[in-house]
Amino acid sequence: MNWQLILMTGLLSAGVLTGCGGGSSGSSESATPTFTTKAALGESLFSDVNLSLNRTQACSTCHNPDAGFVDNRTGSDGLVRATSLGDDSASLGDRNAPSAAYANQTPEFSNGTRTRFNSQQSDYSGYLGGQFHDGRASTLQDQAAGPLVNSIEMGMPDKASVVDRLLENADYVASFKLLYGDTVFDDTDTAYNALTESIAAFEDTDTFAPFDSKYDRYIAGDTSIYDPLDKATLGKALFFSQQFTNCATCHQLKSQGSAKETFSGYEYHNIGVPVNADVRADNGSADDYVDTGLQTNNTAVTADSERGKYKVPSLRNVAVTGPYMHNGVFRDLDTVIRFYDHFLTGSTNSLNPETGVAWADPEVSDTISTTELQDGSTLTDDDVDALVCFLRTLTDARYESLLPDDGLCD
Incomplete structure (x- = not known):
């Protein structure tokens, strides 16, 4: 089953192509919020390439829902790459992208028995x-915050730039305000935290751990x-x-x-x-x-x-x-x-x-x-x-x- 095709079909039928790699001009707010739950909003954000600097990479690029939530892109040798290629089409990391499947079952980072x-x-x-791989993000939300502003991953220069991309999308603006309050975009950190919370909410669904x-x-x-x-x-x-x-x-x-x-x-x-x-x-x-x-x-x-x-x-x-x-x-x-x-x-x-x-x-x-x-x-x-x-x-x-x-x- 092609997960991405299903998602795109659903978005097209709802008239919200801009929520998954399309991109709308301006920041006018839609009359009715498209996403009425944090998980649904997170699902769109997870696959939105507009949240990367060159608009080529989403969370789902390195965690492909059709491939066990790993990066199954191949290199010039036709084999799956050991490490992921960044949004700039040049940068390569040093570690293999772990599967996002069942990540919601992982306990928070601690020292214990x-x-x-x-x-x-x-x-x-x-x-x-x-x-x-090293537990540096304690929770799913902490993890979601990292790749967006990592220079060799999605490449956005800072949180404010990511929030600006959200503001391009009228459906996002309306949905964020519905779910997080009318003032959610008044502060960059508040808006960015809402974004990562939404992605984490999606990753905490049975889609990732059936x-x-x-x-x-x-x-x-x-x-x-x-x-x-x-x-x-x-x-x-x-x-x-x-x-x-x-x-x-x-x-x-x-x-x-x-x-x-x-x-x-x-x-x-x-x-x-x-x-x-x-x-x-x-x-x-x-x-x-x-x-x-x-x-x-x-x-x-x-x-x-x-x-x-x-x-x-x-x-x-x-x-x-x-x-x-x-x-x-x-x-x-x-x-x-x-x-x-x-x-x-x-x-x-x-x-x-x-x-x-x-x-x-x-x-x-x-x-x-x-x-x-x-x-x-x-x-x-x-x-x-x-x-x-x-x-x-x-x-x-x-x-x-x-x-x-x-x-x-x-």
């Missing part, structure tokens, strides 16, 4: 939650989902095993069998991810630049013990939202599983299957979560396939058509 399930490890104590994958249907009672002879069934057993894998240690939030499992405990870890050399070559980073993860942009974190740590992502839709890791360094889910396995004594996965050579060194080597990474048993090729097949069952129903048609899980 959490209970682990199906793990031989003790409960976790440390930083938790927040938005972005919980309707095969796994969810199984939890709801459809026992036919996991046939005893299917690879996915073996993969599920391995995933939740305390003895054979360490997957659940970081990727299980609730007790097994609970509804609305997000497959992330929102912990922070350094798992030894190497530099994405291609990204660094493309974005012009200095030769000595080191992305220290949690410590780089999150002003609440200064301890060197947090260097190189990133938030554990949800595995929802993971099979259709590559490339993987915070910098997009791995393209295949199979590679990611083999990367984890190579930390185990006796692993046969000593080579990166995408390069054919040994795994590159970690970008930050002194804070690696070796206790978690070295827990479990080595995997066979069949085990890897089984885990891939299980992870594919975590795909939302509307994205199942995006799954590889490779016969692996037949």
Whole structure:
């Protein structure tokens, strides 16, 4: 289903093309507000390219609703880019755009503890939650405020410039006043906060977290989902095993069998991810630049013990939202599983299957979560396939058509 086409059709039928990339001249207020809820207003704002400097990029550009809410734009090589291209059609970031799907399930950034399930490890104590890979935005609204005025993303010079773009659109003006009061545009910060609150309200809807994958249907009672002879069934057993894998240690939030499992405990870890050399070559980073993860942009974190740590992502839709890791360094889910396995004594996965050579060194080597990474048993090729097949069952129903048609899980 083409989400963007549906949205555009709805806007055209309502006579409000200006709300989604059209742009109206002047700031006359429409007689009747078009958007009567904050979520509906946020839905339009989320897809409005007029909120970027060159009017080419919206939130939905890097979080495409048709592609698991990730950036699925391709580069000159025909492959999905590891990092996103900015509104200026030249700037490239250093990190892979995380999926906005299920982001509304992420707790606010904090320092605390959490209970682990199906793990031989003790409960976790440390930083938790927040938005972005490093938790620097505590909430959805905080996150929505950043890309608009980021020079290598949507590129607007300041909040006032963003508000000016809102004022170009009569439907926005009327709707903002209905939802936030007649004086909402009297102060730039008030108007900008209303904008980000609306986007957050949209991101907090079931559109972003439907919980309707095969796994969810199984939890709801459809026992036919996991046939005893299917690879996915073996993969599920391995995933939740305390003895054979360490997957659940970081990727299980609730007790097994609970509804609305997000497959992330929102912990922070350094798992030894190497530099994405291609990204660094493309974005012009200095030769000595080191992305220290949690410590780089999150002003609440200064301890060197947090260097190189990133938030554990949800595995929802993971099979259709590559490339993987915070910098997009791995393209295949199979590679990611083999990367984890190579930390185990006796692993046969000593080579990166995408390069054919040994795994590159970690970008930050002194804070690696070796206790978690070295827990479990080595995997066979069949085990890897089984885990891939299980992870594919975590795909939302509307994205199942995006799954590889490779016969692996037949």
